[in-house]
Amino acid sequence: MQKLSTIKYAAVIVASSFALLASAHSLQTDTVGNTKKTSRLTLGGYGEAVASRMFYSNNYKRYTDASKYKDAKSFGQFDLPHVVFFVGYDFGKGWSMGSEIEFEHGGTENAVEIDADESGEYEAETERGGEVALEQFWINKAFWGGKFNIKAGEIIIPVGEINAYHMPNDFFSVYRSEGEAKMLPNTWHQVGISLWGRISDWRYEAIFTSGLDAERFGHNCYVHYGATSPYEYKLGNVYAGAARIDNYSIPGVRLSLSGYYGYTFKNTERKASASYDKVHGALAIGSFGLEMKRWNWIVRGNATYAHLDDATKMTAFMNTFPKHNAQDGSPSKHSPIASSAYSVGIEAGYNVFSQIESLRNKQKLYVFGRYEDYNTYASGNKKVAYEYDHVKRMGAGINYSPIKPITIKAEYSHRFLESMKDQRIVRNEQVASQIDASKVQVAGLIDLALTDNKGVTRRLTDLKGKVVLLDFHVFASEQSTKRIMMMRDLYNKYHGQGLEIYQISLDPNEHFWKTQTAALPWISVRDAAGTSARTYNIMGIPSFFLIDRNNNLYKRGEQVSNIDAEIKKLL
Numbered sequence: 001m002q003k004l005s006t007i008k009y010a011a012v013i014v015a016s017s018f019a020l021l022a023s024a025h026s027l028q029t030d031t032v033g034n035t036k037k038t039s040r041l042t043l044g045g046y047g048e049a050v051a052s053r054m055f056y057s058n059n060y061k062r063y064t065d066a067s068k069y070k071d072a073k074s075f076g077q078f079d080l081p082h083v084v085f086f087v088g089y090d091f092g093k094g095w096s097m098g099s100e101i102e103f104e105h106g107g108t109e110n111a112v113e114i115d116a117d118e119s120g121e122y123e124a125e126t127e128r129g130g131e132v133a134l135e136q137f138w139i140n141k142a143f144w145g146g147k148f149n150i151k152a153g154e155i156i157i158p159v160g161e162i163n164a165y166h167m168p169n170d171f172f173s174v175y176r177s178e179g180e181a182k183m184l185p186n187t188w189h190q191v192g193i194s195l196w197g198r199i200s201d202w203r204y205e206a207i208f209t210s211g212l213d214a215e216r217f218g219h220n221c222y223v224h225y226g227a228t229s230p231y232e233y234k235l236g237n238v239y240a241g242a243a244r245i246d247n248y249s250i251p252g253v254r255l256s257l258s259g260y261y262g263y264t265f266k267n268t269e270r271k272a273s274a275s276y277d278k279v280h281g282a283l284a285i286g287s288f289g290l291e292m293k294r295w296n297w298i299v300r301g302n303a304t305y306a307h308l309d310d311a312t313k314m315t316a317f318m319n320t321f322p323k324h325n326a327q328d329g330s331p332s333k334h335s336p337i338a339s340s341a342y343s344v345g346i347e348a349g350y351n352v353f354s355q356i357e358s359l360r361n362k363q364k365l366y367v368f369g370r371y372e373d374y375n376t377y378a379s380g381n382k383k384v385a386y387e388y389d390h391v392k393r394m395g396a397g398i399n400y401s402p403i404k405p406i407t408i409k410a411e412y413s414h415r416f417l418e419s420m421k422d423q424r425i426v427r428n429e430q431v432a433s434q435i436d437a438s439k440v441q442v443a444g445l446i447d448l449a450l451t452d453n454k455g456v457t458r459r460l461t462d463l464k465g466k467v468v469l470l471d472f473h474v475f476a477s478e479q480s481t482k483r484i485m486m487m488r489d490l491y492n493k494y495h496g497q498g499l500e501i502y503q504i505s506l507d508p509n510e511h512f513w514k515t516q517t518a519a520l521p522w523i524s525v526r527d528a529a530g531t532s533a534r535t536y537n538i539m540g541i542p543s544f545f546l547i548d549r550n551n552n553l554y555k556r557g558e559q560v561s562n563i564d565a566e567i568k569k570l571l
Helices: 178-183 311-318 480-497 510-517 531-535 563-570
Strands: 007-020 041-054 075-079 082-092 095-104 110-115 121-126 132-143 148-156 189-199 202-210 239-247 253-262 283-294 297-308 340-351 364-379 390-401 406-417 449-451 457-459 467-473 499-505 523-526 543-547 553-556
Touching (some): 132 189, 178 297, 178 340, 178 364, 178 390, 311 510, 449 523, 467 480, 467 563, 480 563, 510 523, 543 563, 553 563
Parallel strands (some): 467 499, 499 523
Antiparallel strands (some): 007 041, 041 075, 041 082, 095 132, 110 121, 132 148, 148 189, 202 239, 239 253, 283 297, 297 340, 364 390, 390 406, 449 457, 467 543
């Protein structure tokens, strides 16, 4: 397996949290933290300004053709990852309200993105969902001095460390934990109802909410986008529950357990046929977290594991939808879904100013190191596993706080990952030799009997009476999407007049091939061994032949300058 060159980046962040306070009540949100009682109104928030330098290629093919881009020039980025404003109010008699508006990456405006899922094409769009979000809006009723509370509204789902402790001062690294950020929604907020409180050294919370949207899952993000919605509403066809418990029995130490369980498959806009009635897509997540603040050290760690039932069946169903860029296609991108994912991380930092008497109680300077290991495709159908989804990351840096609300961060990091197996199979550049059309001779038809994507054996000679486009194709190739669109046009124009397409896939990955061809209307068969390609002396991919109504080979692709005109002749 080809090793991808180490991914490196350096980043600096200036993070600030503030609270213009007014709260007669300690609001249960990590945004504001501990505040003094001054009035019923609470105003607060935080923001991050980041400058990053990446010492790797930003080409969309950097994972699949790692050797070509291992010496790529560095590039830089400036960003405002999160700017958050909080408003809370204590109504008295145990009733309170909280709200939080988050601006991501500077807010809403037109943007152009390079879409790696669509051959690196540029997409212009107006950013909406997730760019400006009402992250929290809740009403809370406290009982027995806060030992028991009922909260309802748009609330944080505190699963994992990234969701329960997401303030910039809650982690050393410039950006939030990559592992949890990749596999889980963050900061995870949904409409629901929560029962929570604190008794002695224990804080507890249990939440009832809606399930995640399975149409938003993917191989390199797992369920990350499942809590978002491309629609003006969030789906609530199925339900889920989450729980968290934190223990503070050891001075300066917090130990945490959190979990989530819910169905996902039925929580999509598209409805499945009766054959999928027993598919639920049950998602289970478990997470352990710790934090120690003692002896001028801060140590934090997390271990999160998730499992999704019926992932293979869900992948097959989701990929029957037209792609998101099609005229009538799904607004969500589709890719293989893993049955499990995990993230493990630990960071430790020491306050060096604790050894300087003049600075000890005024400023803090933490020197830290961080290690992460995560995989958004840890298990599932290995035939569609992408090796670069497994990442190991090491980083080191500093956190400097001249005053308590402000932290200046700097970090240098390495990522270690592997290239993707699937797309090293057949590449156009590896079969770039072209056939001289003047030397091409057309021989008689050689029959083929191959199994289609529904398990039916399809013989080429059974198509006698139709004009046949015999196409040899590799869906993992860079030109696949463009070519399939061209063939759709031909099929839509001439199928009613007697044209049939007999398409042979040379992809070795059966599951990948089935997901790519599930929505295609023509005959799709597969020959992983490539016997048919050798039989027809195929020297480049893609390649095709035209066959007349009497099962005679008419022309091969190298002899065709205008395929529309040639098909019309045969019809």
